[in-house]
Amino acid sequence: MTHAPDTRPDVVRIALLGAGNVGAEVARVLLEQPEELARRIGARPELIGIAVRDTSAQRTVELPQQLLTTDAESLIDAADAVVELTGGIEPARTRILRALNAGKPVVSGNKALLARHGQELHEAAEASGTTLNYEAAVAGAIPIVRPVLESLSGDRIRRVLGIMNGTTNYILDQMDTTGASFDDALAEAQRLGFAEADPTADVEGHDAAAKVAILGGLAFHSWYTIDDVYCRGIRGITAEDVEAARSAGFVIKLLGVAERVSSGVNLRVVPTMIPRTHPLASVHGGYNAVFVEADGAEELMFYGPGAGGGPTASAVLGDLVSALRRVVAGGPGIGPVVHAGLPATGVDDVQTSFSLTLLCPDQTGVLAAVAGVFAEHGVSVSTMRQDDVRDDPRRPGEDLAEIRIVTHRARNADLVRTVEAVRGLDVVYDLSGLIRVEADD
């Protein structure tokens, strides 16, 4: 309902679930800046409690003891809005549904949950006329969810390309600037706190995949889960791959991509060579960036810190203030429009260029044989460069040639068949460095 000005609430009560880095920072701002936030919200925000697993646990940031509780359900029931920063599927899912079913807006930073149960949660929010927001779940503090949902709501997005994981970007950036191996760059990232002791979720691309599922769904007005995302990590990227890319004017980034293709939408996380002139190429260290291609807007890029307590809390608080303004003003919340039902497709129909390197005997006819296989499979070669190689450990004592090929844009399925056929040639001893390339053809 709409509140007449004289019936507007004076106070809005906030329940915070979770007191980690981000939760503690959200609590700090709510407790330290209530007057300033009140002027923006139109009512005084009151943090009524913080649900934690153990109220007596040691914390890095001190929080008022009287706000801590283990009874999340009672806290939710007493609140006007809920901020969920616990992570994981359960009990987060059940608690968020409890709030949404009661018509209370929820702000969450829980990408794992949203990439798995986003549809269920959104349907609950819509049924009770409230909102579910999660700017913090995609690319940290970068405002990307709201621009995609609102600013681009009259446009047709063709593709979203993002550097959505700071750990892998730091590692690849180190490999590019220092020539380090993957293992050395990872060790350095762990030493500096950019990578966790178990870096699997980051380096295998799972963290980025959750973000691609969420953002791709919003961009293409369809529901996807993390299982819809084709995912390749960066463990297989070698110093040689990085150097070969560099010498050709490219840099390797782990890109999260959501792209309209003929059969639907392809969602993928893949190491990709991009030209050094591309705006995404200059995104260094732990920064994130999302590049959007749309019919009207052409090319947009959003850039900022991909993680960290302060930046992520900023995204949470932006969602919270916006949701509370709606609570104060009255009227239903408005969620994403999910009408398109575009199927998630495999990579078969995806068209990119590819780079690959062959080790062959240095003899006449080799180039012709290789080129013939590409032609036969309908994959057009953009550049082919042959260099003599001596004393390669793979074929000691032989005169060898290294052939580096970059294709034109080709269907993934055609490329896979081409690679199989090339590998089967007697004159090809080895095929390595097979990496996607995003470049203007």
Place this chain on the structure above:
Amino acid sequence: MTHAPDTRPDVVRIALLGAGNVGAEVARVLLEQPEELARRIGARPELIGIAVRDTSAQRTVELPQQLLTTDAESLIDAADAVVELTGGIEPARTRILRALNAGKPVVSGNKALLARHGQELHEAAEASGTTLNYEAAVAGAIPIVRPVLESLSGDRIRRVLGIMNGTTNYILDQMDTTGASFDDALAEAQRLGFAEADPTADVEGHDAAAKVAILGGLAFHSWYTIDDVYCRGIRGITAEDVEAARSAGFVIKLLGVAERVSSGVNLRVVPTMIPRTHPLASVHGGYNAVFVEADGAEELMFYGPGAGGGPTASAVLGDLVSALRRVVAGGPGIGPVVHAGLPATGVDDVQTSFSLTLLCPDQTGVLAAVAGVFAEHGVSVSTMRQDDVRDDPRRPGEDLAEIRIVTHRARNADLVRTVEAVRGLDVVYDLSGLIRVEADD
């Protein structure tokens, strides 16, 4: 009021004022994609008319003749929402007020009007519970208004820095990459259609100043007009300035800045040297970008096309779809929070570094005299480089020294007094290339 699902409107009627490049593109999308837009809006968008000055005028894009009318007022009265793309102060202001006073949402791209009468228009929108949106008025298609208003609504913005004018960015980019003079680069920009025959509004910074007034007001929750913006254009930038910046690792950009200072908020449009490593340095040609520094979010950048019919229409349509979704859902529109009343201040309290070049006799004691003047005025020198000069046309036949100085961050007022005193020294023949520098100290 909230519409119960069964009382929601089936059709929303749109009045379009103006049929220029952007207006024609907005009309095209509304006429060609009604089904897709209907699914996003929740009701069918019907373009009920296009108000123009002369219905029989020749147009570059063909529009359905039966939609054209000169009676804007009747069109507004028959519509559910109004899109104003005529530009100029009147009759745009009166027409927008007519719509807002009737509770109809308005989408505008009229930066001149908003930088002059934004407060009056917003107050009218708020009084009747409707919305006024104008993403297209600031930095073309780049979603910056909505992120500042909503995504950053729980953060404290410290500074907004933007390349907000494509014409001047094209000219400065040409001067930087080809070594061209300002006049030659301007002529080339005019030949290619990047600059108008009368380029005053662009090269003198007035266009950027309107955008700074609008965006600065939103960022700092205060009202400003274009008169509050300190404005310097790029006409005085020489090829020598550009080359001197380049050799020191900088590039000159025309920056629009809104910055919190001790006495309020400084709004300015000034040619500025920025390090080539800064994300804004790689914004080339007609592209725009806005860089935001905030307590929580740290550093964000938004990048995209700064002008053009398609991109600007995308911004207009995003605002329109969002406004119409609210019309369909019911409930009041929510506008910007303008509570801070921070005064616009002059540049006196602004702290930046400065670069300047002196022509002096090549004799002992000169450096000491110059350094003494800086110290006396409390301006600390960061780098000082002296080169011998022979046969300078300003002092033929004399042995001269050119001294290039970059200061540390200094108050503008202190710098102005320093420059006056340096100019008064007998041993200073000329002082040139005085340009602000934005760099980390």
